[in-house]
Amino acid sequence: MKTIDLRSDTITLPTEDMRRAIYEAELGDDVYQEDPTINRLEEQSARIMGKEAALLTVSGAMSNLIAVLAQTRPGDEIVVGDQAHMLWYEVGSASALGGVVIRTVPNEEDGRLDLRTVEQTIRAEDIHFPRTTLLGLENTHNRCGGTVLTPEYTTAAAELAHQHGIRVHLDGARIFNAAVALGVPASELAAPVDSVCFCLSKSLSAPVGSLLCGTCDFVASARKWRKMLGGGMRQAGIIAAAGIVALDDMIERLAEDHANARLLAQGLARIPAITVNPDRVRTNIVIFDLPASISTSEFIQRLGRQGVKVGSRGGQRVRAVTHRMVEAGDIQEALKRIELVVREMEAAAR
């Protein structure tokens, strides 16, 4: 029985081309900025994002943290959505290591922040208040189910922030999924913001790495912060080599993952006990709800024993993510096994 792992697109393994590129990579010491492969990846990343420069970091979480460290001071306040990855899944690093207060605005279902609410959240100058210095957006939005922010929305949000002297960081861990879904270049989604990061190690199938992009000054500062965090790497061109293949070859194919996610959502919608809205599935993340009669943790365990792995999103909510290592046929098979487990659990609950 084939295991169909829908927990995350981070489980994707490097392709043969990536392994070959890793083997053949030209290397140097990147702390001296002498690794030609890293330099090439950083130049390519900056070009793709339409920014002056880029920095390779170990992970999306490190990029987000460095974006905070380089654009705020301890005691500042940053504004993010209440479903933001930076808030939920990054161990509170912005507060613990950056010393900033994290203030939240409710995320709309589609990942946006209501801009009037954002405006009301921005602190006025007052001796009692921290300074609001950074707004964080996320595209695609993970906890909102892979939803996309349009260039128009991002522009409006950035204009508002900039009017108040606030910088904008875009957590674009899956920005290429958004770009493919909207049919626009990633640079258009990143143009309005001051800093943007994206991940190589999710849908793009590379083993490690994230790129943090912005102006030359910002990236110079980010490089120093990365060193302080212990993230100054040496012959990490072996990582960058796979990243270059990821950017060259793996972006266009994301449309397949999106089609499979829709297929999954449409199939789930046909299972009466499951609540899901296939129209809300824009990229490669499907979030669905189980009825109260079914324990989510037990469902995930039982389904795992049937060779389908999915993740919990809290409460009755389950998350399934499509990626290069699952095909349309696997989705049909996963649906059969999900239906079987739901039926068994419903019968046991009666």
Ligand SMILES: Cc1ncc(COP(=O)(O)O)c(C=O)c1O
């Ligand atoms: C939106 C978003 N931002 C940041 C990250 C963090 O990336 P990493 O796991 O590389 O630290 C993730 C990881 O899933 C993510 O979904």
